[in-house]
Amino acid sequence: MSKWTLNIGICLMWMIVIETWIVMTQRRDQYLPKPHATDTICQSFQQNSGSNLNILAIGTTSDGYLRLITKNNLSYVMPAYALDTINKKLYLMTWPQPLDIQYSQFFQFYKAINKFNLLVWFMFDQESDWICVATNYSQTQDAFNYDIKHKSAITGWYYLEANLIVLSTSAKCKFYTIQVSTSLRIDSWQCEKSIKEFPKILPKTGYDSVICFDESGNNITIVRVKDEPAYCIKPVQWPIFKGFVDSGNFYLFGHSYVYVFDEAAYYDDRKIYPFQQISNIDSNSNMNSNMIIMLIWIFMVIIWSIFFTCRRRRARQQLSIHEKTIRSGPMNSKYIFSKLLTKRSRKSKASRMNSISLQNGAAQPTVMVDNQAASSAGSICVDSNMISNTSASRSKRSSKRSPSSRRAH
Numbered sequence: 553m554s555k556w557t558l559n560i561g562i563c564l565m566w567m568i569v570i571e572t573w574i575v576m577t578q579r580r581d582q583y584l585p586k587p588h589a590t591d592t593i594c595q596s597f598q599q600n601s602g603s604n605l606n607i608l609a610i611g612t613t614s615d616g617y618l619r620l621i622t623k624n625n626l627s628y629v630m631p632a633y634a635l636d637t638i639n640k641k642l643y644l645m646t647w648p649q650p651l652d653i654q655y656s657q658f659f660q661f662y663k664a665i666n667k668f669n670l671l672v673w674f675m676f677d678q679e680s681d682w683i684c685v686a687t688n689y690s691q692t693q694d695a696f697n698y699d700i701k702h703k704s705a706i707t708g709w710y711y712l713e714a715n716l717i718v719l720s721t722s723a724k725c726k727f728y729t730i731q732v733s734t735s736l737r738i739d740s741w742q743c744e745k746s747i748k749e750f751p752k753i754l755p756k757t758g759y760d761s762v763i764c765f766d767e768s769g770n771n772i773t774i775v776r777v778k779d780e781p782a783y784c785i786k787p788v789q790w791p792i793f794k795g796f797v798d799s800g801n802f803y804l805f806g807h808s809y810v811y812v813f814d815e816a817a818y819y820d821d822r823k824i825y826p827f828q829q830i831s832n833i834d835s836n837s838n839m840n841s842n843m844i845i846m847l848i849w850i851f852m853v854i855i856w857s858i859f860f861t862c863r864r865r866r867a868r869q870q871l872s873i874h875e876k877t878i879r880s881g882p883m884n885s886k887y888i889f890s891k892l893l894t895k896r897s898r899k900s901k902a903s904r905m906n907s908i909s910l911q912n913g914a915a916q917p918t919v920m921v922d923n924q925a926a927s928s929a930g931s932i933c934v935d936s937n938m939i940s941n942t943s944a945s946r947s948k949r950s951s952k953r954s955p956s957s958r959r960a961h
Contacts, residue, residue, distance in 0.1 A: 605793045605805055611674030611720025612798050613681040613700070619674055620644075621683075627654035637799045640812045640828055658683055658698040661705055665693040671711060673796075674720040675727055677746045684727075686711050686718070689753065697747060711754045721797040728797060728818075729754070730804075735787030736763040738774065738818065761818065763788040771824045774817050783822050 608621040618635055620628040626648040634643050652659040662685065671686040680701040686709040687695040695708030719728040725743040730736055737759035743749045761774045764784035775783045790811050795804040797815055804811040813827035 605807065607794045607805065609672040609674055609683065609720070610794065611796045612722040613674055614676040614724070615681070618642075618798070621651060621672070622648070625651040625659070627651050629654070635798060637801065640801070640803075640810070640830055642803075642810075655683070655698070655700070657703045657705070658700075661685075661696050661698065668693055671716060671718045673718040673727060675725070675747060677725040677743065679746055682747060684708060684718075684747070686754065688712075706748070707752065709750060709752055709754050717792060717795060719795045719797055719802070722799065723797075729759075730792060730795070731759060732792050734789065735784075736790060736792065737761065737777075738763060740818070761821075766824050770826065772813055772817060772827050773822055773824050774820075776821055779822065 606623050608623045610618070610620045612618050612632075616632045618628075618630045618632060620630070622628075627650070628644060628646060628648045630644065630646050634645050635641075636643065651662075665685070665687065668691050669688050671684075673684050675682045675684050675697075680699045683698040683700060685696050685698070687693050689710040689712050695710055696705045697708045698705045713731060715732045717730045717732060719730065721727055723742075725745065725747060726740065728738060728740050730738050738761050739759045741750070741754075759777060761776055762780050762784055764773055764775050764780075765771070765786040765788060766773055767785060769786070772788060773783070790804060790809075791806045792804045792811075793806065795802065797803070800815045802811075802813050802815055802817075808831065810830045811827060812830060814825050817823065817825040
């Protein structure tokens, strides 16, 4: 891997980190209300110094999603596993959308009456998922039930009692109501097929049950109203503002705590059940910063791994070259030295032959070099006539060249 490739990879990784940081920061500032833009999501649910919660409705729909609408017009749609049923914690693991974008038609109906006392909860039947909005009977504004699937609305319900809370459930066409006073009185409502079967006015009853502590105060029991004087040792007085039922558990939201207990307690009259008092709503408030830190950590690990891989590869290459040089170096130098000696021996041999010829006073033909000598030496049988003829011709040529022979002539 070249140095340029490494630099380009590092630049791209940092661009991704910076872009992720910008996008997530912009989204949080865009969707969360300004007073809570820098606070945790959990803290943004608390309003009015503990007198209320910033939760309009929360519940499960038929598609298995957990939906939450806040009073400052934000909508969360979370997968089912956002609710940790083992540890009894709710993690807001998705970004909210403005209510007028998530449920645009619903928002048009809702904004006309949102200044009045309303009960809002989720519900589903065999026809659709619904956002139910009930108004107090003394108000002139019409209640409505909004069909999420078909994006339409029908006439809703009126309620008569004060301090009433409606709990969405994960069961079809069912909800609970709790009246908060000196005790928590609870009742359930169920339809057969469609919410259209409910009367326009939620019936006012004496509530069939009351939530009570046992003798230890660490458990609860739900007692029928007729048995309250005899079996309700101490009525529960939790400051409940909102709640829902999911996966067989009640989740009742106070300002500082969430109270959790088994739904079976409602059906098992006078049976003792434990409850959990969990501090506030457990939201994934540090999800943004943790995600950014995790991304930066991953990218740094990748960058360092690339860097050390390049260094290791370069070191291996240098070591390989060094080892080859060590192995082949002496052989190459020996070969070059032998070639130089061969050339020098050839030159010295040729010069000696030339000097011998000059001393004899006759120009001799060039001495055969190694290749010619090797070729003549390779023949073992030599013709004697060829040798005698060669000697005679040499003596004849020398006699013609001498001055004495020319004078005698």
